[in-house]
Amino acid sequence: MSASLVLILLMAVLYAGGVYLLLGRSMTRMLLGFLLVGNATNLLILIIAGPAGLAPIVADGVEPSEMHDPLPEALILTAIVITFGVSAFLLALIYRSWRIARADVITSDEADVAVGGADSSIDDEASNEAEDGSGEDTEFEGRAEAKTP
Structure with a gap:
């Protein structure tokens, strides 16, 4: 068996390009x-499936070693459906974040920096805001106060 x-090479390029794009903000x-x-993984499953052979449902007199296993194709079809569903969900998340923030880029906030341990003063400010309730984090921020009479 030789792939x-x-x-x-196509699979390697797809994986490299995909990982590069996944690391962006x-x-x-x-x-x-x-x-x-996802497409590179489907190609990987196709490559490791083995050489092409006869269909598993054939007439008598065909040896099992000459037949092809249909399981890899079933796994690829399942992976395509799952990739489509997750892509639709990610697209909905992108649209929602764009509607809320009008930006496609994820920015670092103070809580991310505090978790990273870069500055301990941010932790003190966050705890002070939590105590007095001034640091309320809502989806609508200042827009909710403007609409109330």
Whole structure:
């Protein structure tokens, strides 16, 4: 059994491009990276499935070693459906974040920096805000106060 070098190189390029896009801060690039990694995984399953053979439902007199296993194709079809569902969910998240913030790029906030341990003064400010209730974090921030009479 020998896999085509072109398929292996294509799979490697898809994985490399997908991982590169997944590491970006733009959610659209993350979605494209996820799609590339999903397609590369489908190609990997196809490569390791083995050589092509006869269909498993054939007439008498065919040896089992000449038949092809249909399981890899079933796994690829399942992976395509799952990738489509997750991609639709990610696309909905991207649209929602764009509607709320009008931005596609995820920014670092003070809590992320505090968890990273870069500055302990942020932890003190966050605890002070939590005690007096001034640090209320809502989806609508200042817009809710403007609409109330």
